[in-house]
Amino acid sequence: GQSLEQPSEVTAVEGAIVQINCTYQTSGFYGLSWYQQHDGGAPTFLSYNALDGLEETGRFSSFLSRSDSYGYLLLQELQMKDSASYFCAVNQAGTALIFGKGTTLSVSS
Amino acid sequence: GAVVSQHPSRVICKSGTSVKIECRSLDFQATTMFWYRQFPKQSLMLMATSNEGSKATYEQGVEKDKFLINHASLTLSTLTVTSAHPEDSSFYICSAELAGVSYEQYFGPGTRLTVT
Numbered sequence: 001g002q003s004l005e006q007p008s009e010v011t012a013v014e015g016a017i018v019q020i021n022c023t024y025q026t027s028g029f030y031g032l033s034w035y036q037q038h039d040g041g042a043p044t045f046l047s048y049n050a051l052d053g054l055e056e057t058g059r060f061s062s063f064l065s066r067s068d069s070y071g072y073l074l075l076q077e078l079q080m081k082d083s084a085s086y087f088c089a090v091n092q093a094g095t096a097l098i099f100g101k102g103t104t105l106s107v108s109s
Numbered sequence: 110g111a112v113v114s115q116h117p118s119r120v121i122c123k124s125g126t127s128v129k130i131e132c133r134s135l136d137f138q139a140t141t142m143f144w145y146r147q148f149p150k151q152s153l154m155l156m157a158t159s160n161e162g163s164k165a166t167y168e169q170g171v172e173k174d175k176f177l178i179n180h181a182s183l184t185l186s187t188l189t190v191t192s193a194h195p196e197d198s199s200f201y202i203c204s205a206e207l208a209g210v211s212y213e214q215y216f217g218p219g220t221r222l223t224v225t
Contacts, residue, residue, distance in 0.1 A: 031212050042202060042216040043153065050212065087152065091212050096143040096204075101152045 002026045004100035006088055011106045012078055020073045020103045022088035031091045032064050032071045037102070038084045046073070048091070075105070083107045111137045113205050115217035122193055123225055129189045130220045132203030138183035139205035143214065144176075147200045159186040193224040 004024045012018045022032065031050035035043040049055055049064035049071060061074040075082060085104050089097040112135040122128050132142055140161045145153040157178050158166040165178035177189040190197055200221055204214040 033212060035216075040219075040221075042218045043204075044216070045213050048212045096145075096155045096158055097153075097214060098155070099153045104150075 002090075002098055004088055004090060004098065006086075006100045006103045008101065009104045009106070011108065014078055014080060014107060014109050016078050016107075018075045018078060018105065020075075020086050020088075020105070022071050022073070022100055024069050024071075024088070024090050024100075026090045026092065026098060028092040029066070029090055030093045032062070033089045033091055033097060034060075034062055034073045035087045035089060035099075036084050037087065043087065046086075050091075078107050080107050080109065111135075111205070111207050111215045113139075113203065113215045113217040115203055115220050117220060118218060119221045119223075121223045121225060124194055125192055127189055127191045128193055128222060129187055130201055130203075130222075132186045132188070132205070132217050134184045134205045134215070137205075137207055139186075139207070140183060142180060142186040142203055142205045144178060144186070144188050145202045145204070147202060147219075149200075153202060156188075190222065193222070195224045198222055198224045 006022045033048045034046040037043045047062040054063045059076045064071040085102040087102045088100045114133045116131045142159040144156045147153045155168050156171045159178050159180040161180045161183050167173045180186040200219050202219040204216045
């Protein structure tokens with residue numbers, strides 16, 4: 001079967017750094033994406049890794065290790081507005097995304 | 110960036126009736142659109158892949174006769190929930206791929222369906 005595992009919840013304080021891990025097991029793999037979703041809203045694209053290594057986009061970075069079937073999203077300088085659900089998702093060519101179950105991040109002051 | 114709209118944003122209907130949800134790509138053409146449903150505090154579950162001009166591809170366990178998908182143009186896909194039941198109450202979200210950028214999907218704002 002196909003599965004993506006990520007922690008269900010993470011809590012942190014403003015200004016801190018948080019890492020959300022994702023391990024995956026899928027029949028096809030082109031890359032790993034990360035999406036953010038606020039309550040009641042639509043998922044928004046954060047980052048994508050097709051190759052091993054770190055991709056940095058402002059306060060957010062994403063890492064991929066294809067050999068380990070593992071990736072993570074790193075959020076730095078946390079702000080209250082970062083409180084949301086974060087989903088890792090596997091891109092399979094020609095098909096839709098396969099989403100993990102999501103990690104709820106709660107940022108407190 | 111690319112914008113995807115959905116209409117309606119919220120709908121309440123009675124059991125046994127049908128509801129149509131529209132998904133539009135506003136500033137780009139989308140040969141492929143996807144329909145997901147999401148229950149509270151849960152992940153997005155793919156229902157079907159909608160291809161312009163051809164039949165949709167449904168995921169295992171999704172009844173194609175109950176969830177009718179039509180992708181009549183490069184900017185519009187519709188999902189019709191037929192003979193709705195309370196258990197169909199959910200958040201339905203569509204997404205579209207930007208041609209040539211297959212790794213990034215643009216999601217609509219979602220439609221909250223409540224069946225009474």
